[in-house]
Amino acid sequence: MSLSATEIQARLERILPRVAKPGRYVGGEQNQVTKDWEAIPTRVALAFPDIYDIGLPNLGLAILYQALNARPDVLAERVYLPWVDMEAFLRQERIPLFSLETRHAVADFDILGITLPYETLYTNTLNLLDLAGLPLRSAERDERHPLVIAGGHAAYNPEPMANFIDAFVIGEGEEVLHEIVDVYSEWKAQSGSRPALLRSLARLPGLYIPSFYTPHYTADGRIERIERLHPDAPAQVTKRVVAQLPPPPTRFIVPSIEVVHNRVSVEIMRGCTRGCRFCHAGFVNRPVRERPVSQIVSAIETALQQTGFEEIALLSLSSSDYTNILELVDAVSAIEGQHLVISLPSLRIESFSVELMEKLRGARQGGFTLAPEAATERMRQIINKPIQTEQLLETARAIYSRGWQTIKLYFMIGHPSETLEDVRAIANLCKQVIAEGRRILGHRAALHAGVSTFVPKPHTPFQWVPCDTTEQIQAKQQLLRNELRGPGLKMTWTSPAETMLEAWLSRGDRRLGQVIELAWRNGARFDAWQDQFNPHAWQTAFEQTGLDPDFYTHRMRGEDEIFPWDVISPGVRKSYLLEEYHNSQCQQTRPDCREQCFACGILPTFSSLRRANPGPLWKCPEVGTPRATTEVQP
Amino acid sequence: MNRFRIHYAKTEALRYTGNLDMQKVWERTLRRARLPIAYSQGFHPQARLQQACPLPLGLLSRCEVLDFWLECDATPEEVRSALEPALPPGITLLQIETIPLNAPALQTQGESALYHILLLDPFPPEELLRRCQDCLSAISLPRQRRDKQYDLRPLILELFPLPQSTAQAPRLHLRLTAREGATGRPDEVLLALGLDPSAARIERVELHFREETP
Numbered sequence: 144m145s146l147s148a149t150e151i152q153a154r155l156e157r158i159l160p161r162v163a164k165p166g167r168y169v170g171g172e173q174n175q176v177t178k179d180w181e182a183i184p185t186r187v188a189l190a191f192p193d194i195y196d197i198g199l200p201n202l203g204l205a206i207l208y209q210a211l212n213a214r215p216d217v218l219a220e221r222v223y224l225p226w227v228d229m230e231a232f233l234r235q236e237r238i239p240l241f242s243l244e245t246r247h248a249v250a251d252f253d254i255l256g257i258t259l260p261y262e263t264l265y266t267n268t269l270n271l272l273d274l275a276g277l278p279l280r281s282a283e284r285d286e287r288h289p290l291v292i293a294g295g296h297a298a299y300n301p302e303p304m305a306n307f308i309d310a311f312v313i314g315e316g317e318e319v320l321h322e323i324v325d326v327y328s329e330w331k332a333q334s335g336s337r338p339a340l341l342r343s344l345a346r347l348p349g350l351y352i353p354s355f356y357t358p359h360y361t362a363d364g365r366i367e368r369i370e371r372l373h374p375d376a377p378a379q380v381t382k383r384v385v386a387q388l389p390p391p392p393t394r395f396i397v398p399s400i401e402v403v404h405n406r407v408s409v410e411i412m413r414g415c416t417r418g419c420r421f422c423h424a425g426f427v428n429r430p431v432r433e434r435p436v437s438q439i440v441s442a443i444e445t446a447l448q449q450t451g452f453e454e455i456a457l458l459s460l461s462s463s464d465y466t467n468i469l470e471l472v473d474a475v476s477a478i479e480g481q482h483l484v485i486s487l488p489s490l491r492i493e494s495f496s497v498e499l500m501e502k503l504r505g506a507r508q509g510g511f512t513l514a515p516e517a518a519t520e521r522m523r524q525i526i527n528k529p530i531q532t533e534q535l536l537e538t539a540r541a542i543y544s545r546g547w548q549t550i551k552l553y554f555m556i557g558h559p560s561e562t563l564e565d566v567r568a569i570a571n572l573c574k575q576v577i578a579e580g581r582r583i584l585g586h587r588a589a590l591h592a593g594v595s596t597f598v599p600k601p602h603t604p605f606q607w608v609p610c611d612t613t614e615q616i617q618a619k620q621q622l623l624r625n626e627l628r629g630p631g632l633k634m635t636w637t638s639p640a641e642t643m644l645e646a647w648l649s650r651g652d653r654r655l656g657q658v659i660e661l662a663w664r665n666g667a668r669f670d671a672w673q674d675q676f677n678p679h680a681w682q683t684a685f686e687q688t689g690l691d692p693d694f695y696t697h698r699m700r701g702e703d704e705i706f707p708w709d710v711i712s713p714g715v716r717k718s719y720l721l722e723e724y725h726n727s728q729c730q731q732t733r734p735d736c737r738e739q740c741f742a743c744g745i746l747p748t749f750s751s752l753r754r755a756n757p758g759p760l761w762k763c764p765e766v767g768t769p770r771a772t773t774e775v776q777p
Numbered sequence: 778m779n780r781f782r783i784h785y786a787k788t789e790a791l792r793y794t795g796n797l798d799m800q801k802v803w804e805r806t807l808r809r810a811r812l813p814i815a816y817s818q819g820f821h822p823q824a825r826l827q828q829a830c831p832l833p834l835g836l837l838s839r840c841e842v843l844d845f846w847l848e849c850d851a852t853p854e855e856v857r858s859a860l861e862p863a864l865p866p867g868i869t870l871l872q873i874e875t876i877p878l879n880a881p882a883l884q885t886q887g888e889s890a891l892y893h894i895l896l897l898d899p900f901p902p903e904e905l906l907r908r909c910q911d912c913l914s915a916i917s918l919p920r921q922r923r924d925k926q927y928d929l930r931p932l933i934l935e936l937f938p939l940p941q942s943t944a945q946a947p948r949l950h951l952r953l954t955a956r957e958g959a960t961g962r963p964d965e966v967l968l969a970l971g972l973d974p975s976a977a978r979i980e981r982v983e984l985h986f987r988e989e990t991p
Contacts (some may be wrong), residue, residue, distance in 0.1 A: 399791055
């Protein structure tokens, strides 16, 4: 039986003085919502499977927290993972994982919602379930346990975590969240069984219930077919989208200790029309929807009033593509507030971006970040990010000459068919950029190259291609380390072992669940933390299961192969992704699809939603009446 | 520009917020209250806030003192009514006053601090009294903190079980020096008494400042 909130509180008092940053475990911040536990019928724990410092600023959870707590019949409280020192105390003192608001054990909640924005949180998720005292596997839980739901970008391939999660929410949570709570409350009122609850949930569009599907494998380990075990489970689960972005949250929780981002975050636009072929977010977040300038500005004003934050972040995948970006920047810079710092990430490589940043520049200033991703024309055509080197240099000149001393350039190595010459070009390009800087600023000019390694992602045109091997990555990184030397130059890179972890988890199947579970048992957790990542635990787990990591990472997949994640539809057709893959192979680029529709599949998938919300709400151009309309699966 | 001095209580919700973070908590509170804080000049403007006698992490307090500067003319009553609705959980406003701009910095004025300590575990009263007396009668109490050797004894001004102390809820009265460079820590005294500081609830109840006529 789990401990009561009062007992948990009493035990905590003796532990908190002995751990690092105890402020992570106490809640009680400005704007926290605390409701009467006994008076509220449906209680939801919202968990970010990493420590408070990382999880608190997460915008997705902030949206869900405010939306759920706005309902009088629901309470939502926050749960984060303890850092290793605190974990040891919790286990030693037998304190179950608890919520920050009222210190109730996670096991006492009705629903446990976990956000999975990236794959390196998987072992943490198992640790979270274990610290909560819950059985790890969905099959071992029943109506006495909270319903465990997960969502977020990583859920677009739910299979590696399918054994542990009762239901996945695919796509945007704003609307489906309420439907889930309604289904749950109705079920709870009738005291039904766990299978009955799952059956009702399966009828909600956008919900994937892994226990209603069984994958069958061919002798060599590929998917032969995915068997559907229940008539209520759809053959394919289509993601949810909201037709129109609702007003953004403003009552952000203000941490009483330092966390990674201390700011008001406003999503100005969702989705991206650029179609960079490596970009998971670009394919799963279609269509593009923008928030009106007036709504953004009034949200920022309210949020500043409610939080007292001194920093604002305007978030989107590609800020320069926001239709009224100039108007927005002017309006935001006119917002009253002392020493406000405004950040506008993801700007296009053009001198107009420098003008935008100049308008926003507060008293403080850091570096100016651009993401060319690749350095040769061939490579840029393959990934569909066609920028001109001359344009980059011109932008760099503008940046250095308007007072920024540091430029940060993001590149990726390991794109499909990349050669050492393409990699060498990254070094050469950086040298050209720093040469411009030194000409303008002398020795004060700095260039920071952030070089990550490409990992092929599900639901993108590169879902078929192999990931570079550790040896290939090492050779490319060595080349860059040798070449990228000189005054003002700095380079950071990702360790190949971490890239491999991300690679096998991204395109894993359900069998990989055993590997994740064993890796966790072997001690893996906090995989996203360089100082905690334990490659040995993973290697041992693969050996214990007899699965081969290379099967997931380095194999060229056949064009007709059934993928584990084919049971999920992001609205973009697989045939479109294949077409884009073929385009990449012949270096054929595709322009911004705001200009011209390339029929990715979003409009037919959501045709009724689009018909009910016509015009400029979506940035898809008008394509006339769709011939055949496929309704979202009910 | 005006300088205000605020007296406040730091309660449970901010118990584990350190002094540096308290600086941010106050800055954001003043911003929510729409009070125009004075910022320092330069490349990284800092809000002008000064806390007296840093409170160790994990302690509660009934007597925190903070000075801040505002770029406006306002009475203490006006500042109070702007602040009240903007206060976060964990801060209770006690008093606000205006003080001269040239008054000496708070950090230099500390003299002594009084702590009340509740031990979370039962403890025999006679033994507690004996340990306090042993501590006080010692000529020196050499202790080590962060690899530095120091003598705790001269920092202890008063130490005895509170009259309401019982075996079930043992309580201590402890007065320590709180001067710049000579500040006693209550957890160090508990260790010197052979008690576990993590099994204690410590509250600062009085801060004494050097009396100086401006």
